[in-house]
Amino acid sequence: MTRSLRPVGLDFTESAPVRLVFEAVATAAPEAVYRALAEDVAGWPRWFRAVSGARPTHGGAGREVTLRGGVRFAETIMAADPEQRYAYRVDTTNVPGVQALLEEWRLTPSGSGTRVRWTFAADGAAPFRLALTAARPGLGLSFRTAVRTLDAQLSAQHP
Numbered sequence: 001m002t003r004s005l006r007p008v009g010l011d012f013t014e015s016a017p018v019r020l021v022f023e024a025v026a027t028a029a030p031e032a033v034y035r036a037l038a039e040d041v042a043g044w045p046r047w048f049r050a051v052s053g054a055r056p057t058h059g060g061a062g063r064e065v066t067l068r069g070g071v072r073f074a075e076t077i078m079a080a081d082p083e084q085r086y087a088y089r090v091d092t093t094n095v096p097g098v099q100a101l102l103e104e105w106r107l108t109p110s111g112s113g114t115r116v117r118w119t120f121a122a123d124g125a126a127p128f129r130l131a132l133t134a135a136r137p138g139l140g141l142s143f144r145t146a147v148r149t150l151d152a153q154l155s156a157q158h159p
Contacts, residue, residue: 002072002092006100006123010078010087013104016121018129022140024147027113028154030083036150037086037105038077047150050142063088071095083107097128113151118143 013019026033036043041063044054053066063075072094079087087104106117120139122132 002094003096003098004092005090005098007091008089008100008102008121008123010102010104012089012100012102013087013119013121016100016102016123018120018122018124018132020120020122020132020136020139021117022120022143023115023117024144025110025113025115026147026151026154028151030107030109030114032154033107033114033116033150034083034086036154038080038082047153048142048146049149050146062091073101078102079104095128097125097131098122099124099128116147 008016036047041054041056044051044065050067051065052068053064055064056062057064057074061077063073063077065073065075067073073090074092075088075090077086077088079085085104085106087102090098090101090103093101100121100123102121104119104121106119108115108117120132122129124132
């Protein structure tokens with residue numbers, strides 16, 4: 001069953017009841033990481049194992065994402081700042097209990113690469129918030145693995 005979520009703005013990354021923030025460093029330059037995040041949406045399953053399908057919608061203003069296990073999201077792009085930030089709000093999903101969800105990827109030059117910070121900001125019913133908080137270690141591992149995999153792919157493309 002598809003559920004409509006409450007629309008939230010970019011400030012939700014600071015005010016959400018549940019905020020999970022993860023960081024990793026890639027050796028790739030910010031422009032390469034940004035291209036993979038924002039411009040090659042269909043390529044996400046190649047480097048983010050949790051994602052089984054992704055495609056841009058509404059002329060690039062939105063995305064449809066499917067995770068392994070059948071979770072689906074219809075999203076609106078909230079920020080696409082080249083080499084700095086990519087953020088999207090989930091508008092509809094089949095996840096029970098979620099009421100609002102926004103994800104933000106921040107890119108910062110770091111030495112000879114890019115510091116990648118992923119903020120997962122959410123609100124929902126108490127069981128959803130509890131489950132999401134309990135999932136923090138797994139989400140962190142998934143994120144760090146995704147950044148390492150993406151970095152390896154980008155390095156292979158531009159040795």
